[in-house]
Amino acid sequence: MTEVWGLTGGIATGKSTVSAWLKAAGLPVIDADVIAREVVAPGTPGLQQIAAAFGRLYLTAGELDRKKLGQLVFHDPTQLKRLEAITTPLIQTEIQRQLANYRQEKVPVVIIDAPTFFESGYLEAFTDHVMVVATDVATQKCRLMARNQLSADDAQARMDRQWPIEKKVAHATVVIDNGGTIAETRQQVVKWLDMKNLK
Numbered sequence: 255m256t257e258v259w260g261l262t263g264g265i266a267t268g269k270s271t272v273s274a275w276l277k278a279a280g281l282p283v284i285d286a287d288v289i290a291r292e293v294v295a296p297g298t299p300g301l302q303q304i305a306a307a308f309g310r311l312y313l314t315a316g317e318l319d320r321k322k323l324g325q326l327v328f329h330d331p332t333q334l335k336r337l338e339a340i341t342t343p344l345i346q347t348e349i350q351r352q353l354a355n356y357r358q359e360k361v362p363v364v365i366i367d368a369p370t371f372f373e374s375g376y377l378e379a380f381t382d383h384v385m386v387v388a389t390d391v392a393t394q395k396c397r398l399m400a401r402n403q404l405s406a407d408d409a410q411a412r413m414d415r416q417w418p419i420e421k422k423v424a425h426a427t428v429v430i431d432n433g434g435t436i437a438e439t440r441q442q443v444v445k446w447l448d449m450k451n452l453k
């Protein structure tokens with residue numbers, strides 16, 4: 255039987271950093287952020303639906319202008335809901351397709367890496383356990399501003415679109431504290447891999 259783990263965290267708390275280590279250890283990772291980009295790639299029905307709903311203003315040279323759409327939806331929950339009404343079913347179908355393949359291959363452990371794992375409302379039903387990568391809020395905001403070149407207001411707006419990290423931590427099977435150095439975080443992940451006999 256395949257054991258399915260959700261991997262999540264707050265925006266910029268270090269989920270991708272941990273996910274890369276799990277992949278390097280040979281675990282199959284279904285990456286919701288990658289799928290979210292694929293379903294709105296040029297020429298897809300997803301992109302057509304976005305253009306129809308939000309206007310061609312959000313397309314540049316036939317591609318989704320992610321920065322412009324992000325500025326709209328991360329500052330306006332109603333617009334984010336409109337976007338998710340298009341993207342969520344497409345993402346969900348692809349995650350389920352990949353998961354079904356892994357189950358058929360009887361892969362022992364599969365990871366679903368999804369920033370909005372809890373908020374999406376459907377992923378918990380597919381998973382057995384959840385790993386949450388957490389930092390304190392000040393560290394999260396600082397790293398988000400630095401990585402995405404965002405103002406404090408823009409960073410806060412993105413953080414406010416997600417569950418607070420304490421609430422995610424309260425729902426976790428395992429918490430990885432990424433508030434310290436990369437090496438300290440790595441140690442926690444290696445310990446988990448050891449415990450699961452996955453190294």
Ligand SMILES: CC(C)(COP(=O)(O)OP(=O)(O)OC[C@H]1O[C@@H](n2cnc3c(N)ncnc32)[C@H](O)[C@@H]1O)[C@@H](O)C(=O)NCCC(=O)NCCS
Binds near residue numbers: 287327369
């Ligand atoms: C609004 C979009 C175009 C902005 O693109 P951009 O390249 O600037 O950001 P990117 O997609 O890399 O996301 C960065 C981070 O923002 C956060 N985020 C993205 N979508 C959401 C959302 N629907 N709700 C809350 N946070 C979100 C996540 O932490 C994510 O890791 C894009 O995020 C999008 O299409 N979102 C809707 C699809 C979705 O729900 N994706 C979440 C993964 S399943």
Ligand SMILES: Nc1ncnc2c1ncn2[C@@H]1O[C@H](COP(=O)(O)OP(=O)(O)OP(=O)(O)O)[C@@H](O)[C@H]1O
Binds near residue numbers: 269434
């Ligand atoms: N322990 C750490 N110390 C310093 N910087 C870190 C640490 N962990 C991650 N970072 C940096 O913080 C930023 C956010 O990390 P990462 O991209 O892994 O977050 P994420 O949770 O995947 O973000 P998102 O939700 O946007 O996908 C990156 O620039 C990364 O290099």
